[in-house]
Amino acid sequence: MTISLDQLPVAVIGAGPVGLAAAAHLAERGLPFLVLEAGEAPAAAVRSWGHVRLFSPWRYNIDAAAAKLLADAGWARPDDDRLPTGASLADDYLRPLAELPSIKPYVRYGARVVAVTRFGLDRLRTAGRTEAPFLIRLGSGEDVLARAVIDASGTWDTPNVLGASGIPAHGELTAGAYVSNALPDVLGRDRDRFAGRRVLVVGAGHSAANTLLSLVELPGTTVTWAIRSGSPWRTYGGEADDALPARGALGTRLRSHVESGVVGLITGFGVERVEVVSGGVAVSDGTRTVVVDRIVSATGFRADHGIVSELRLDLDPIMGSTRALAPLIDPNEHSCGTVPPHGVDELAHPEPGYYAIGVKSYGRAPTFLLATGYEQARSVVAALAGDWVAARDVRLDLPETGVCNSDPVLGVDAVSAGCCGTPAIGLSAPGVEGGLGRSPLTVIDVSTGSGEQAGSCG
Template sequence: MSSTQRLPVAVIGAGPVGLAAAAQLATRGLDFVVLEAGDEIAASIREWAHVRLFTPWQINTDPAARDLLEQAGWTAPDSERLPTGGELIDSYLSPLAAHPAIASHVRLGATVTVIARQGFDKVRTVGRDTSPFLIRLSDGGELLASAIIDASGTWCTPNPLGGNGIPAHKETEAVAAGRVFNGMPDVLGRLRAQFAGESVAVVGAGHSATGTLLALADLAEAEPGTSLHWVLRAPNPSRAYGGGDADALAARGAIGTRIKALVDTGKITVHTSFLVQEITDRSLVSADGRKIDAAVLVNSTGTRPDHGPTTELRLDLDPILGSTRTLAPLIDPNHHSCGTVPPHGVDELTHPETGFYIVGAKSYGRAPTFLLATGYEQARSVVAALAGDWEAARDVQLELPETGV
């Protein structure tokens, strides 16, 4: 083996897909290191620990991870039960990270700032593929790796509220003032006081938006004066209602059904074709001049990948989604829901930079159609390829539940 091959594989991110990659690497006997920016594993999930997933346990765990855990005496949760984010951590991810095959390989508080090839800038080619990756951390430390599996996700880089894909006027000031909450804030628990009795606008059309609206509707029942606005760029909310009874995941279908009922009864006010142009002290202003009275804002417009640390790597990114160019048409949200994405693995995730792979939510770029089961199969395929088992790497098996959309 060359000196490069003897170096560890670096996994960026200790969330579900990063730890699944670690389990796959451990199972195949490959050396690895997991770099987690947070002070604890699954740092992003901890921000939505209160949220119940609409996918059951049976598709929220990775097969290689289950095998490792079961060998250590772990008992899997009820396969049909829907866990919360917190339960996913406590009952699965924390035991997995503490497993003897993985624990010593995990580095917490390790934020990756730059990735390059040792001795090479982006332009130089000859000898590039046999040079190790150089990873620089926020504390100034550096390490070398034979390959990189980037499972860092997109949670920390939310899309802006602005209707044109760029921040609205005065959006930065609203964020600094603490008026904007990203993703799925804990409106019934830790953050209840910030929402109770307020006029709240939720911007977005995905499950983060609808799930938050359901929680806010419960809050409004208990807290007089709480009013709810649903802000959509689309001309109508029909797609956000989902497939209802036709959804193979009953909990996912029920979300849209419940939201539609709240809209139909006037408990949620819908604003369609609303492109946020400006945020004032008490309102959202659209590009056509409409105003919504909203003191508190929830940004559920989705997230986007941060490719800043990899500008010296040769990546073939789709100009629209930010995924690999090959994967983009398979996940394009203009044509696909999360249940219609076809099986894909290492071949669709390969970049011109040999040995560098992005898996998990970040691999989808700005497409919001990702499911954990997809990320687990991506990790399995990529690790098989790194182990030289190309037959297994290309034997991609993926069955996703239909959405009914």
């Protein structure tokens, strides 16, 4: 069967902020498209953290092509200087965008993509590959054909594990009932799960900071924060010097709570074991153990490329992004605001016509901002329209100074981090192991912030 690619739409996977931005650019250029969204409404993942207020104001969260289409329809643009919540981002921007006559007929909800391949070809076949359409299989069993695929499916459904080695810690899966993923609504929907409890937050990014600041508002809740690094300075970020005041304020407020003892800080803590015990759940790094009632795993997210395993991808072995993009977003070198402009050339794979954009394009790097994803969408759509001049004219205006870097794990120089005015629970480095023996296990009492030697962990 011969199928002309020109007769097929561009398939956009995901109706979140970046997926709908891609749809807006496609509509603006008159290219046929189809948005496939697993949820029952636009911005389903955003609504999951709707209670969270973004640190970037509206001006950084609205795509230019989307804004033009909305303005033409009489949309009242929010105040550029105000900070939206996730809920307002969904209700005041993304829902009206998805409802536009130029977009709404081409969005399908409840359409979960389970696989993407080439029609009639597996990954090994080369002959005729560029002429074959993409075959997109939905969870319902339906197949959809497309001339190109823009994958903006995100990473919300694939959070990182608690285990410090990149795989689940011993007992982590068994203790799943005690673990919440990032950004629970601790002051609203999930309040009863956290109020008056001992809560451990694991992670050093914005998600952890937001959750910690919410937890301290719950009366009777004991809040402990565990990070792998030797110091929390990266989480505190630029504070007063941050180009985004709200982002800087996160660090300032969190530091104040740590220094006052309201939040107990454990540094150099990489989770090795999670065990349900009498009276709670025990979390251990092999040397120290914290016993709590609830754990919030704010350890970030990772891209899942499983649905495109039959396509020819060239992924960086560390980041999980394209190889060309990896050095530009490396969290060891960059924060959110220092990621260089990039577009279709850096996002291209050996599989022509397939592009992952948005947070999924970053693999495991936590340096993503919405403005970056919008520029990716603009560049990729321009390339699909054959406008290579516009596609390669990539520009970004990002506020510098952020908290998007990865933290180095505890090292020799990091042991003294507690001397800088930051009290830490169980700060001392793990003891040196010799032979089959281990250093004594420290049990950390989260109600008092004290540590007691509790015999050997043989």
